[in-house]
Amino acid sequence: MTGAVRLRKRAPLAALAAVLALAAGGARPDTTVGVVGIFGAGHLASTSGEVIYQQICQGCHMPDGRGASGAGHYPALAGDRALLSAQFMALTLIEGRRNMPAFGGKSQEGFSYIVPTLDDEQIAAVTNYVRTHFGNQFKGTINAADVKALRRPH
């Protein structure tokens, strides 16, 4: 658990109400002073692919990368042929896919306060990590500039 949560933009008030519906709290506005907030949308400080995986991804894809199955399932990343394309994985992180939230930050403006965001370097790092761990041995790497190029213009 890192304590270093860099806070992001202020949530729109109406959007704030959304989360308030569920949780009991307020937003965590961007600020340099210590501010009480209830939601840590937040931005992970680490640029280690391993750390990012362990602090976010494994919540669903599990510590061993094998996913899980209940009424629905989380896909295994171990041995996932879709990871042949580093771009595919990076873009999935940026944009989200179906029930998986977008971690790219900008593509879900209204929810930037409840979905943690990863920057280009972090997305590259965790992509490279997953493609070379859990038994995966996919060739090639991706860097922050490659990830940036995948982002849709704003």
Next chain:
Amino acid sequence: MGKVAMDGAVTRRQLLAMIGTCAGSAAMYQAMSSLGFAADSSFKGPTPLGAAPQGASVLILGAGIAGMVAAYELRKAGYRVQVLEYNARAGGRNWTLRGGDRYVELGGAAQECRFDPGLYINPGPWRLSHHHRGMLHYCKVLGVALEPFIQTNYQAYIHNSKAFGGAPQRYRTVKADYHGHVAELLAKATRAKALDEAVSTEDQQRLLQSLQEWGALDSNYRYVKGLNTSEVRGYEVSPGGGLSARPVYSEPVQLSEVVSSGLWQGMLLAENYDMQMTMFQPVGGMGMVGQAFARELGPLIRYNAKVIDIAQDERGVSVTFEDTSQSMSRQTAHADWCVCTIPLSILGQIPMKVGTPMADAIAAVPYAASAKVGLQFKRRFWEEDEQIYGGITYTDLPISNIAYPNYGFFSSGKGVLLGGYLFGLDAAEFTAMSPQERIAKAVEYGSRIHPQYNAEFENGISVAWHRSPFTLGCFGMWTEEARSKHYDNLCAIDGRIVLAGEHASYMPAWQEGALTSAVDAIGRLHRRALAQGASS
């Protein structure tokens, strides 16, 4: 390129297409300004459907609030009803964990709840607004007793680990000081004629009077130590009787600290439409609602049924499911119509014969992370030591909330707190932990606010909603853009199938949203059934 994925989630096919053409020209996402979250309940009282067509049947998928409301009302109208439920219990996210309960999350980690009798936490919804009329109606009809849910407790804390040396502040003093300083500033501006253009001279006098009373200002419109301010923010030594109880006034916190501490944020929530007092909770836990529905519906609900295929044609609906209690034996249920309340996080993975508009809508909604932790302590130290009776403490620590039980006041035995209610990155990080790590972290963080934690903690249980086998997430996150493109398609009847649930409402995550979506859906389905006549 500009046509794909204007909403939050995209499909694999769309992602590949984007890679192929290099992301460059897609339209930017619009910042959302309104999500419609504060919408009033559309429930205005029970509205009987009228008689069902002779012999007509409805298959309902999911025995959560939406599914059970649909089953209850459709049965009453004369439909033949069957409900398929994945879990071995009814309620879905309407759920209470009590001593003796066992919960196995995705990934296989099992927890045994070891709370004492009568103690519990609600891993999902835990409060009802006084204007959530649908929920209140069914609680009454089903005999579910309600008691106050204390949203605002002036004696509870607002805590910023980086302000006041990390010492938690009473809600009472934060509110008094914030209002007091704002009132003083506004009075100052008024008297300095800074508001002459905006406020008439007569109204300025009225405004000044209101500021003086509202902000507890003195005769010179100052927010300073004295009787006025102690009467709202509390005393250093409170008044009493006899010779030993002469009051001592308390010292207000200065403006700069009030503002920079950010503690004012901890007061915003209770001002929200859905959180304003009076709030309610079912006596014995939110799960009492689901249990009451289950008793009422009895054998209509088939448990341990994992839906794996949803098909329809012009004559009816066929849903294939596996009985998870009988080594996955596969069966098919048939009906004329289907109300599907399966969360979109799961529904999107089930082969389903619906048109592209509904299929695209199902794929367009990502699910939010959230986690809760319940902690049992040997004694109710928050009451005994700190005079906190119910309500919520807010903190900037990852746990974000400590919520005190709104029941069992003054009992001398053990007590259970909600030791954490997390969202965002904090929730993601807690989800990625083992249940034991979550509990340990909640105790560690909470002890910074209540040092008694260290000596009094006994046991805990945690639920991280992305690890929930029956939802794979907490609630559907609609962006305004996704809603404008997909919401109507999600709710529209597709052939013989209609969807319901919090995801098909403008009240995400609220049970009232699930309930009103079900009422709306079955009304439309019933009209279509009537138009088509008797069972085929």
